[in-house]
Every structure is written in C-alpha cells, then in structure tokens.
Amino acid sequence: MNISALTGSRRAGKLNDTRINMSHGSGGRAMRALIQDVFVAAFDNPLLSALEDQAQISLADLTRHGDRLAFTTDTYVVDPLFFPGGDIGTLAVAGTVNDLAMSGARPFFLSCSVVLEEGLDVDVLRRVVASMKRSADQTRVAIVTGDTKVVERGAADKLFVNTAGIGVVPCGVAISAGQARPGDVVIVNGVLGDHGTAILIARNQLVLEADVASDCQPLDGLVAAMLATCPAIHCLRDATRGGVATVLNEFALASNVGIRIREDALPLREEVKGACEILGLDLLYLANEGKLVAVVAAADADRVLAAMRAHPAGSGAVSIGEVTECPVGTVVLHTAFGGERIVDMLVGEQLPRIC
Amino acid sequence: MRYVDEFRDPAKAQALLGEIRGLTATISRTRTQPLQIMEVCGGHTHSIFRYGIQQMLPDELEFVHGPGCPVCVLPMGRVDDCVALAERPNVIFTTFGDAMRVPGSRKSLLKAKADGVDVRMVYSPLDALAIASRHPEREVIFFALGFETTMPSTALTVIEARRQGIQNFSVFCNHITIVPTIKAILDSPDLRLDGFLGPGHVSMVIGTAIYEFVARHYRKPITIAGFEPLDVLHALWMVLKQIAEGRCEVENQYGRVVPAKGNPRALAAINEVYELREFFEWRGLGSIDHSGVRLREDYAAFDAERKFGVPNVRIADPKACQCGEVLKGVIKPQQCKVFGTACTPEMPLGSLMVSTEGACAAYYHYGRIDISRAVIDARVGE
Numbered sequence: 001m002n003i004s005a006l007t008g009s010r011r012a013g014k015l016n017d018t019r020i021n022m023s024h025g026s027g028g029r030a031m032r033a034l035i036q037d038v039f040v041a042a043f044d045n046p047l048l049s050a051l052e053d054q055a056q057i058s059l060a061d062l063t064r065h066g067d068r069l070a071f072t073t074d075t076y077v078v079d080p081l082f083f084p085g086g087d088i089g090t091l092a093v094a095g096t097v098n099d100l101a102m103s104g105a106r107p108f109f110l111s112c113s114v115v116l117e118e119g120l121d122v123d124v125l126r127r128v129v130a131s132m133k134r135s136a137d138q139t140r141v142a143i144v145t146g147d148t149k150v151v152e153r154g155a156a157d158k159l160f161v162n163t164a165g166i167g168v169v170p171c172g173v174a175i176s177a178g179q180a181r182p183g184d185v186v187i188v189n190g191v192l193g194d195h196g197t198a199i200l201i202a203r204n205q206l207v208l209e210a211d212v213a214s215d216c217q218p219l220d221g222l223v224a225a226m227l228a229t230c231p232a233i234h235c236l237r238d239a240t241r242g243g244v245a246t247v248l249n250e251f252a253l254a255s256n257v258g259i260r261i262r263e264d265a266l267p268l269r270e271e272v273k274g275a276c277e278i279l280g281l282d283l284l285y286l287a288n289e290g291k292l293v294a295v296v297a298a299a300d301a302d303r304v305l306a307a308m309r310a311h312p313a314g315s316g317a318v319s320i321g322e323v324t325e326c327p328v329g330t331v332v333l334h335t336a337f338g339g340e341r342i343v344d345m346l347v348g349e350q351l352p353r354i355c
Numbered sequence: 356m357r358y359v360d361e362f363r364d365p366a367k368a369q370a371l372l373g374e375i376r377g378l379t380a381t382i383s384r385t386r387t388q389p390l391q392i393m394e395v396c397g398g399h400t401h402s403i404f405r406y407g408i409q410q411m412l413p414d415e416l417e418f419v420h421g422p423g424c425p426v427c428v429l430p431m432g433r434v435d436d437c438v439a440l441a442e443r444p445n446v447i448f449t450t451f452g453d454a455m456r457v458p459g460s461r462k463s464l465l466k467a468k469a470d471g472v473d474v475r476m477v478y479s480p481l482d483a484l485a486i487a488s489r490h491p492e493r494e495v496i497f498f499a500l501g502f503e504t505t506m507p508s509t510a511l512t513v514i515e516a517r518r519q520g521i522q523n524f525s526v527f528c529n530h531i532t533i534v535p536t537i538k539a540i541l542d543s544p545d546l547r548l549d550g551f552l553g554p555g556h557v558s559m560v561i562g563t564a565i566y567e568f569v570a571r572h573y574r575k576p577i578t579i580a581g582f583e584p585l586d587v588l589h590a591l592w593m594v595l596k597q598i599a600e601g602r603c604e605v606e607n608q609y610g611r612v613v614p615a616k617g618n619p620r621a622l623a624a625i626n627e628v629y630e631l632r633e634f635f636e637w638r639g640l641g642s643i644d645h646s647g648v649r650l651r652e653d654y655a656a657f658d659a660e661r662k663f664g665v666p667n668v669r670i671a672d673p674k675a676c677q678c679g680e681v682l683k684g685v686i687k688p689q690q691c692k693v694f695g696t697a698c699t700p701e702m703p704l705g706s707l708m709v710s711t712e713g714a715c716a717a718y719y720h721y722g723r724i725d726i727s728r729a730v731i732d733a734r735v736g737e
Binding site for chain 2: 274277339
C-alpha cells in the first residue's frame with residue numbers, strides 16, 4: 001500500500017505510541033499517524049506531500065539532464081541498525097544513490113519502503129528516517145514515494161528498508177563492466193574494507209577494539225567530477241558486498257580481459273589489516289559502502305586521479321593495477337612479498353578460519 | 356603492522372630465495388626426482404598460496420600439502436553425526452565458521468541451518484558456554500575440532516563449565532592429535548618425502564621434543580615453522596640445509612612462539628580433560644590408531660557423544676575423490692580426477708576443497724598462474 005494512499009485525508013496525524021504494533025500496519029488511523037508523523041514530516045517535499053498513490057515526475061525536467069533513465073533498487077537488512085559511521089538509513093540512501101551513480105547518472109528521486117517488526121522502538125525508526133533525510137539532502141535527491149508494512153515479532157529483524165532510485169544518464173556517457181581494455185588503469189577512491197570491519201566490530205561477536213567507522217557515503221558527486229574531466233570512463237562499480245575482488249572479477253569476466261593488481265598499491269588501514277589478520281579474512285572481499293573501482297584509459301588516468309583527489313570522497317584515490325590481455329577472466333594479485341596469486345570470486349560467505 | 360610487516364619483507368625474501376635456489380641446485384645434482392617438502396599445517400598451505408611462495412621456488416623443489424587442516428581431514432560420518440546432534444529437538448549447535456561448509460553424506464551444517472536447525476557460528480568455545488548460560492532451557496553443543504592448537508581452549512571451557520555448574524553444555528569432541536598422523540604418513544609405502552615444515556601453533560602447545568622420532572627413526576629433517584611468508588622460506592632453507600649437510604634433526608624456526616617444552620598449563624588442561632581414543636577415522640587417510648581424543652570419564656557429563664548418543668556411522672569417502680593421495684603428496688590437487696569438475700569450492704566432494712587451508716581449494720582459488728588456464732577450462736566444462 002502506498003504512503004500517499006494512506007495519508008489521503010491530508011490530516012496531519014500525531015503518533016503517540018512508543019513502539020510499533022500491528023495496528024501501525026493495518027491501514028487505519030494508527031498507520032496514517034505513523035506515516036504522516038514519521039515519514040512525510042521528515043522527508044518533506046512537494047512530490048510526497050501531494051499524497052497521491054504515486055509520485056508524478058516531469059519528464060521534461062529529466063530530459064534536460066540526459067537521454068537515458070537509470071533505475072535501480074536495493075534492500076537493506078543490516079545488523080546492527082546503527083554502527084560507527086552510519087546506520088541503515090544512511091546506507092539505504094547512499095547505497096541506491098551509488099548504484100545509480102555508477103552508470104554516470106545524476107540521481108534525482110528515491111522511494112522508501114520499510115518492513116517493521118512488531119515491537120520496534122518508534123524512536124529508532126525516527127532516527128533512521130532522520131538519517132535518510134540528512135543523506136538525501138547531502139546528495140540532493142528527494143524521497144518521493146514509499147510504503148510501510150508491519151510484521152509480527154520474529155517475522156523480520158527490527159527494520160528492513162528498500163529504496164528504489166531514478167537518475168538520468170548524461171548524453172554520451174556509456175559506462176559498463178564490459179569495456180575494460182588491455183592497458184587500462186584500475187583506480188579506487190580510498191582505503192578498503194572499512195564498512196565490513198566496522199560491522200564485524202559493531203556486532204560485538206569479537207572482542208576486538210579498533211576505531212574503524214563505516215565509509216558509507218554517496219559517490220554521485222565524485223563520479224560527476226570524474227566525468228567532467230573524462231567522459232569516457234570505461235568501467236565503474238561500487239565495491240559493496242564481495243569487495244574490490246568481486247568487482248574486479250566482474251570486470252575481467254565481462255570484458256574478457258585479465259586484471260593485475262599490486263598488493264603494495266592497495267590503500268589499507270592498519271586497523272582493518274589487523275582485524276583481517278586475526279580473523280583470517282581477506283580484506284579484498286570485505287564490503288565497502290563508499291568506495292568505487294574505476295577502469296580508465298591509461299592516457300586519462302592521471303587526470304581522473306587528480307580530479308578524484310580534489311573531491312572529498314576521493315581524496316585517497318590511487319591506481320591499484322592495470323588491465324591485461326591474459327589470463328582472460330582472471331584477476332591476479334602481485335603480492336607485496338614478490339609472488340603472485342589468483343584473486344577468485346568468493347564462494348558463499350567468508351568464514352573465519354579455525355586457527 | 357608490527358610483528359607482521361617484518362616477516363613479509365620482500366628484500367629479505369629475495370635473499371632467502373637466493374640461498375634456497377643454491378641449496379636446491381646442490382642437492383638436485385645427485386637426484387632425478389624433485390625434492391618434496393611437506394608443510395604439515397593448513398596455515399602453512401594458506402600462506403604458501405596467499406603470498407605466491409610456490410612459484411618463487413625452483414622447479415626441483417615442491418611443497419606437499421600435509422594433513423594439518425582439521426576441517427580437511429574430517430570424515431563425512433562425523434559431519435553426519437554433527438547434523439544428527441544439531442537436529443535433536445531443543446539443541447543449539449555451535450561451531451567454528453569454516454566447519455559449516457564441510458559436506459556430510461546428507462548435508463553440511465550450513466544446509467542444516469537453512470533447513471531450520473539452530474546452528475550458530477562462534478569464535479571460541481567460551482562463546483558457546485556463554486550461550487548455554489544464557490539459555491538454560493536449551494542444550495548447547497559445541498563442535499570441538501582441531502589439533503592440539505584448539506584442544507586446550509575446549510578443555511578449559513569444559514573445566515569452566517563444571518566449575519560454574521552449567522549442565523546444559525556439552526562438546527562433540529573431534530579433536531585429533533598430530534603426531535600419530537605424521538607417523539602414519541611416514542609409514543605409508545608410497546611415501547617419498549624428503550623433509551617437513553613442522554606444525555607451528557600445535558608445537559606452541561606440545562613443544563618440539565615430541566618430533567624426535569621423525570629425525571631419529573625415519574631419518575627425515577623437520578623444522579618447526581611460523582606462518583608468515585618469511586617464516587616459511589626461512590624454515591624451508593633450514594630443512595634444505597639439513598638435507599645438504601646430511602643431517603636429520605628437529606629444528607625450531609618459530610622460536611618466538613614455540614618453546615621447546617611447549618605450554619605446560621595447556622598440556623595440563625589437555626591431560627586433565629582428554630584421553631586417547633583407540634583409533635580415529637580421518638578423511639582420505641583412513642583409521643589411524645590413537646590419533647583422536649575424547650573426554651575422560653570424569654567429564655562424561657559434558658561429552659555430547661555419551662550424553663546424547665550419536666549414530667556414528669562410518670561413511671566411505673566418495674570413490675572418485677583422491678583426497679588421501681593428495682594428502683600424502685602422491686598426486687597434486689589438479690591431478691585428481693575430479694578437481695575443478697565434479698569437485699569445486701561451490702560443490703565440494705572432498706573436504707580438501709572446502710577450507711581455504713585445504714590444498715585443493717588453495718589451488719583452485721589462488722592457483723599457480725600457469726594452472727589458471729586449466730581452472731577456467733574446468734569451469735567452462737561444468
């Protein structure tokens with residue numbers, strides 16, 4: 001059911017409950033109060049406030065920015081909901097914005113659908129929604145439609161968020177995983193593995209004390225700066241689940257090329273390295289939420305790197321390797337130690353080793 | 356990173372490699388077959404692949420990846436027993452992460468979890484004990500697995516459980532002991548190993564004197580080795596030097612961690628809690644006498660095998676699987692009939708393909724660059 005459908009009366013409801021109960025999903029007054037007081041009040045924009053079943057977006061406005069619509073969706077189920085450097089709300093905005101941005105698109109609109117577990121603290125929800133609003137404002141996107149569902153205790157873990165996003169790809173920009181060419185340069189925008197490590201530590205399963213915050217951030221501004229200096233970026237992808245290793249494998253397979261990276265060129269944080277050493281995890285596979293991998297022609301690399309470093313989200317940008325003819329579909333790491341090994345796709349989840 | 360970066364110095368590695376090449380050339384003059392050195396531990400195997408050590412070595416020198424990965428030598432029947440225990444009503448089954456994917460004859464623990472059984476990953480047996488004290492109404496079983504490295508922590512947890520009077524906690528003991536296993540490998544008729552990199556963290560507990568039989572009786576040099584890449588190269592150099600000089604001794608490269616006498620408190624905990632089993636079944640190697648331990652009668656209340664009874668059915672290794680030959684160094688992983696085809700990390704037939712410490716998974720994931728072609732061909736053929 002749509003937010004706007006349920007707030008059709010236009011009467012501003014006030015939510016007095018402190019915990020979510022089943023009536024907040026029943027379509028009645030309690031639900032209207034929840035939507036009005038928590039979502040509509042926070043997201044505050046004319047498209048949402050029109051309170052129709054759908055947001056109506058002017059095509060003419062969009063076509064001024066490019067010739068293709070980029071459309072994506074992602075669901076966020078992170079545990080814990082709040083962690084150093086962000087929360088499920090910042091993730092839900094930055095994650096979807098980044099998926100749009102990786103096509104070169106400028107993001108404009110997001111939806112916000114939530115699945116709430118009965119018993120959830122309403123203040124938790126308000127904090128998450130406030131984070132979403134803050135992140136959306138940062139990157140100048142509007143959250144214009146949405147949905148809420150409540151499920152019985154145990155049927156969901158506290159709060160799940162789905163956001164879909166719409167952006168516009170500028171004319172002439174054609175980025176795809178299949179465009180890496182031998183000789184191209186592989187670039188990342190900063191230190192790797194912060195998000196994955198921050199979540200591991202925040203889950204408190206490990207008695208590890210390290211000051212690592214999630215790198216969760218929108219990357220659309222950085223991508224715009226890169227495109228301004230080099231419209232012909234070959235490949236671009238954010239290194240979320242599965243980390244940089246997964247993205248590089250996707251590029252190598254889609255482009256039928258090899259990719260060679262240098263271990264000593266990887267930007268790594270000592271704390272993250274330490275956590276990985278202790279747990280037996282490979283940080284090339286750790287999740288990031290504000291890191292991208294770009295492949296650009298060698299002739300463009302220095303300019304792109306300079307443009308990235310001039311942007312706050314790219315201050316740590318470095319080249320980590322290059323595209324080769326062979327071995328086709330394979331990522332090879334030159335170890336700092338002087339050897340080399342294949343960096344394969346991950347099988348299932350990374351599991352800590354016994355000893 | 357201190358205590359880590361020092362042991363990954365490329366310049367020092369090059370110096371050691373120069374020495375290793377020289378020694379190998381000298382030794383190889385009087386031989387027709389390549390030198391074979393077994394690294395006993397899965398941790399060594401992992402380092403060798405992760406840092407690309409193998410392809411830095413001369414062709415006349417090969418690593419044989421030994422049995423020291425506890426996940427890899429776990430027979431299917433024991434995994435079936437785990438699943439059977441986990442499927443009992445009211446049980447919370449706790450395990451180290453990398454044991455989750457080991458295939459049983461019916462399913463792995465990961466699949467059992469998906470099927471609704473309460474299987475939880477822990478980082479220490481004490482975490483499992485904590486779960487037991489938080490859930491007094493449930494039976495919490497810890498899947499105790501590993502060599503002497505992890506034996507003391509299980510033992511101390513059992514002692515702690517008794518001290519706290521926690522009655523709903525038990526361990527399914529699959530601890531194994533390394534010495535009888537090295538002996539079994541040395542006794543195998545098709546053996547042609549020239550020396551060993553000895554276990555690092557196992558030796559931290561049991562000390563170095565216990566390996567004297569390798570040098571004295573079997574006339575093979577053995578060097579206890581650490582796990583950083585320079586440790587591995589340094590220990591390899593020490594073994595080669597022994598071979599070149601015609602010595603067979605127990606040497607300790609990992610002196611910063613391994614004391615000659617081991618860790619007396621850990622050994623005391625082991626002796627307090629466990630007794631040797633008559634024999635224990637190993638994947639790929641068959642039954643090895645006195646190679647496993649179980650809880651002593653005194654601690655029977657914490658022994659899941661006695662408390663619940665397990666089916667204890669012996670399941671033969673899959674026929675096509677050549678894990679045993681790989682473990683003994685008779686064939687290399689990629690020479691196995693099913694490597695990369697019927698047996699992959701996604702669908703492992705043999706447990707050597709499961710853990711990143713398993714030789715087959717290491718070859719598959721990290722492989723020598725020249726086998727990458729074969730791996731890709733194998734995948735295309737799936």
